Amino acid sequence: MEFAAVLLAAGASRRLGRPKQLLRRDGETLLRRGARLALASGAARTLVVLGARAEVLRGELDGLAVEIVLNPDWQDGMAASLAAAARALAGFDGAVLVLACDQPALELAHLHALRDGAAAAGCAATEHAGALGVPALIAPALWRDATDLRGDRGFGAGLAQAPDGAVWRLRAPELELDLDTPGDVDAAIARGWLDPA
Template sequence: MTFAHDAVVLAAGGSRRLGQAKQLLTRDGETLVHRCARLAVETTARRRLVIVGGYAEEVIAAVRDLPVEILRNDDWEAGIAGSLRLAAAALADAPRPCLLLTCDQPALDATHLRALRDGFIDRGCAATRHGDAGGVPAWVPADLLAQAMSLQGDRGLRGLLAARGPRHIALLDAPELTHDIDTPDDLPLARQRGWIDERDVPAG
């Protein structure tokens, strides 16, 4: 079953703790931001936004071949809330359910997105379990995305998702998605499991 929706790839971070652009790490020769944006496109989303900030020109170049819209978050250093507000504002004129993704979860694949879609169809909202809370990737209704306009600083969607209540949100159990890339210490396990290339090579 398919339904009209949009997709947003949050790719504006500066990767300070990692020391290099996590968006440009590669899996099978494909940058993580390209992989994430490609998976978003493959869901047949009506609009496909990629929010850029840190390393903006390099990230834009990495997704240039994909049918996506680029939005620049000039205030990206203030935290993820700015990117969410930017996405919510851009999509406000034609509210639809929205798939929200980040490009620092190298294990992400299409099966996760299909499971989240199914959870959304069942409950009206779906997110990935991170401990006791829900987080990205997430498939959220338009009204929840609109509430992101109130977020500030480094506050993401977890509070808004938690407010839905367990009966109104499907949580996807995918422990591999809790392994994100924040510091150099996160890279060895990701490489061991084939989620990150041993050597980063530019994607064509």
């Protein structure tokens, strides 16, 4: 199964009050770690979408074979980043693995499980309290809708409406913790998923 990987890292981390992309796990920023995992997933192409603080964050990707996509409309939410990635992938006919840099428990095994699950079902997504979200491997037919998304929404609704058996579900409760607030950071540090400040 040929696929591209898209790492979403354009947000300003307003609720957190500092760039979550620069939080560290095992001495490595979450931005660089996410890009490294995306590259290791077996993707044919790996794109990193930057927006807020792009010039500062770009240096974290030095030496990695990723394509940097700038999202000038990052304030419009996740959909704008997905649309920017879709424009950059124009002409690519494979599936697309979408991941975010604010899931500190993410491991390469999660991405391989999604790849393997999508090979049979077409799409694969991570289950978050019953809803489907990232990381997710989006089939080409659904990915073509990326430019029609709006606001701070991704492919969750489209995945939920897919016919039975069309989406393989990864149950990984550890991926439900993303980093929106200082309390989330504290919880991740307590679990060993982030380095202490």
